[in-house]
Each structure stands twice: as C-alpha cells, then as structure tokens.
Amino acid sequence: MINDTLYDRKDAKISVFDSGYLVGDGIWEAFRLHKGSLAFADMHLNRLWSAAASVGMKFPFSKKELLEKVWRVIEANHMEDHVHVRVMITRGIKKTPSQDPRLTISGPNVVIIAEHKKASQxxxxxxxxxxxxxxxxxxxxxxxxxxxxxxxxxxxxxxxxxxxxxxxxxxxxxxxxxxxxxxxxxxxxxxxxxxxxxxxxxxxxxxxxxxxxxxxxxxxxxxxxxxxxxxxxxxxxxxxxxxxxxxxxxxxxxxxxxxxxxxxxxxxxxxxxxxxxxxxxxxx
CATH class of the missing domain: 3.20.10.10 (D-amino Acid Aminotransferase, subunit A, domain 2)
Structure with missing residues (x-):
C-alpha cells in the first residue's frame, strides 16, 4: 500500500523526490502477524509515534487509523500467520532535492509492505x-x-x-x-x-x-x-x-x-x- 492505494508488488513505486529517497528523512516500524493478531501492536505504535515526535514529523492520522491501514493490507492479501509487516513513513515529496523540510510539498508518504516470512528452525x-x-x-x-x-x-x-x-x-x-x-x-x-x-x-x-x-x-x-x-x-x-x-x-x-x-x-x-x-x- 502507498498512501491508501493498494498495488501489486511489481507496480509499487514512489517518487524520486520523496524525502526518504533524497535524504533518508523517514521513520519506520515493523509488526509481526501471529495467528491473526498483531503481536505487541501498542508497543510498536508508541515507538513509531515517539520517533515521529523526535524528528518533528506530524501525522494526519491517528494510531487507530494507521492500524486500520495495516489491517487493510493484511486482509487484501488474505494473511493470517507468519507475516512481517513493515510501515515506512517519510516527510513527503520535495519540490527540489534538498534537506530543508520547508521544501516539502505534500503530506507524509505512507508505505506498508506485508510479506509472508517464517524464521527457519x-x-x-x-x-x-x-x-x-x-x-x-x-x-x-x-x-x-x-x-x-x-x-x-x-x-x-x-x-x-x-x-x-x-x-x-x-x-x-x-x-x-x-x-x-x-x-x-x-x-x-x-x-x-x-x-x-x-x-x-x-x-x-x-x-x-x-x-x-x-x-x-x-x-x-x-x-x-x-x-x-x-x-x-x-x-x-x-x-x-x-x-x-x-x-x-x-x-x-x-x-x-x-x-x-x-x-x-x-x-x-x-x-x-x-x-x-x-x-x-x-x-x-
């Protein structure tokens, strides 16, 4: 998922003017889906919001709304168990390559990737x-x-x-x-x-x-x-x-x-x- 739109893996793309690509200006979080539940979701969300506060990034959504996005991706892929979900949020699109956050011309870009993964015994x-x-x-x-x-x-x-x-x-x-x-x-x-x-x-x-x-x-x-x-x-x-x-x-x-x-x-x-x-x- 990129900004609420679902894409096939081969079609998922982000702009070269994205802050994360240009200067690494982004934060991320990982979740584990276990038997239909996201383990320790509250702890992961709290860590993500702490990271956002640390870098001065404001989200136009709540923790509940972000979690709903995650579940939408999980459900679209019919996933239940042994799933790793990565949420990446960048400051947004820049009008020109620059570190300056004031040159950001969009809201945060939100990318959610869910993959079946199982640790090898x-x-x-x-x-x-x-x-x-x-x-x-x-x-x-x-x-x-x-x-x-x-x-x-x-x-x-x-x-x-x-x-x-x-x-x-x-x-x-x-x-x-x-x-x-x-x-x-x-x-x-x-x-x-x-x-x-x-x-x-x-x-x-x-x-x-x-x-x-x-x-x-x-x-x-x-x-x-x-x-x-x-x-x-x-x-x-x-x-x-x-x-x-x-x-x-x-x-x-x-x-x-x-x-x-x-x-x-x-x-x-x-x-x-x-x-x-x-x-x-x-x-x-």
Whole structure:
C-alpha cells in the first residue's frame, strides 16, 4: 500500500523526490502477524509515534487509523500467520532535492509492505555468527540509536564489514567501547545463569528486547542491563540476538571465537520458549 492505494508488488513505486529517497528523512516500524493478531501492536505504535515526535514529523492520522491501514493490507492479501509487516513513513515529496523540510510539498508518504516470512528452525538450531565492527553506535546527541529512521548507512557499513569477515551480522560497540547492539538486532549474553544486555543508552529500542527483559522479570530470571565488554562476551556461557521477526536467535561464534558450547544452548531455548509463550498470551 502507498498512501491508501493498494498495488501489486511489481507496480509499487514512489517518487524520486520523496524525502526518504533524497535524504533518508523517514521513520519506520515493523509488526509481526501471529495467528491473526498483531503481536505487541501498542508497543510498536508508541515507538513509531515517539520517533515521529523526535524528528518533528506530524501525522494526519491517528494510531487507530494507521492500524486500520495495516489491517487493510493484511486482509487484501488474505494473511493470517507468519507475516512481517513493515510501515515506512517519510516527510513527503520535495519540490527540489534538498534537506530543508520547508521544501516539502505534500503530506507524509505512507508505505506498508506485508510479506509472508517464517524464521527457519534449521537456522535457529544452527545459530548465527557475529563480527565486531569498527563502526560504533552513536551518541544520542547526534543520531539517537533508539530512532528507527531511514538513515541506516552506518549500520550497512557495519554489516558489510561482518560479511567480508565471513560472519552473519555485525556486533557494534558504543562510544565508550562497551558492547551495545548488532546492526539489526539487540544482543544478549548469558553468564552464570544470569542474562546480560547493554544499558540501553546506545542501543536500538527493540520491542523484543523489552519483552525479553519483561519475561525475565516475570519468571524470576536475573537480567542485568549494564556495561560490559568483549572480555565478558568471549567467555560467556551463551549468547543470542533478538528481533521482531526472528524472536530469539542463538549466537554460536563471535570474531572467530566459539561462544560456550557453540550451539543453541539450553538457557536460550528456555528463554525463547517463555518469549513465545508471551506472544501466545498477547495474541489470544
């Protein structure tokens, strides 16, 4: 869907004068459709509205109205389960290539893409590998890492480094050298039956990350949001990443070093089960 009009995938197009294309002036959100329900929809909408406020973008629609647009796309495609929905909103069409928001001559452009996606169980059992990038997660005073914006070039650069090193994803440090997050997912380690993740000051504002912390609190699992370094990571018992689409995915190797037993660990499996249970509760 582009601005309330449904298109076949091959016909979906946006102007080259769109703010997102010209200068990366846009924000986005992702939803997971599970058994006919959008999991944690309120949390995702709140994050999107926070992003809009951060970049000074005003929407001519409410959260309810945007959700109705999402459901229209889902229903038009007869979708029920294992669906990833991406909502992208840019400031609009510019009258000339420029950063200046005052040169925008339209309202926001809203693009909604719904795709059938299912995380591979084989990949989950196998786990993924990470490489620590030299590209750092930035400070909130120049591009807050919590902002889901279209300006993702630094994360792409980090991922390119990881791919060239033979890894699946990039692990990124913060400006102080502590472990922050990955290029597209949030990062956790397990040490001595406790979960560690970053303080949240320099990492993505992940909904799944928030829900894993929530699950730990609910089930009496120690979860520490703290500064830690690669020294702690390399000797971790287990590690995993989180995201809307994949849930919890184990990490078996980082920078060529095997983490723990180099497999989908029991603690991660347990936590993944508790997270999936939370989704079932949310969607019933």
């Amino acid at each position: 084989h990949s989950k059992e196998k786990g993924i590998t990470l490489f620590t990038s030299t590209i750092r997660r930035g400070s909130p005073d120049y591009l807050d890492p919590r902002l889901n914006c279209h300006s993702k070039l630094h994360e792409v650069q980090a991922l390119i480094q990881a791919i060239e090193a033979g890894a699946d994803e990039a692990l990124m440090l913060d400006i102080n050298g502590f472990v922050s997050t990955c290029n597209a997912t949030n990062f956790f380690i397990i040490r001595d039956n406790a979960i560690w993740t970053s303080t949240g000051e320099y990492c993505m504002n992940g909904i799944t990350r928030q829900n894993v912390i929530r699950v730990c609190k609910k089930h009496g699992i120690v979860c520490k949001q703290k500064n830690f370094s690669l020294f702690d990571v390399y000797s971790a018992d287990e590690a995993f990443v989180t995201g809307t689409f994949g849930g919890l995915t184990p990490v078996t190797k980082i920078d060529g070093r095997i983490i723990g037993q180099g497999k989908y660990g029991d603690f991660t499996k347990k936590l993944s089960g508790l997270y999936e249970q939370l989704i079932e509760e949310e969607c019933t």
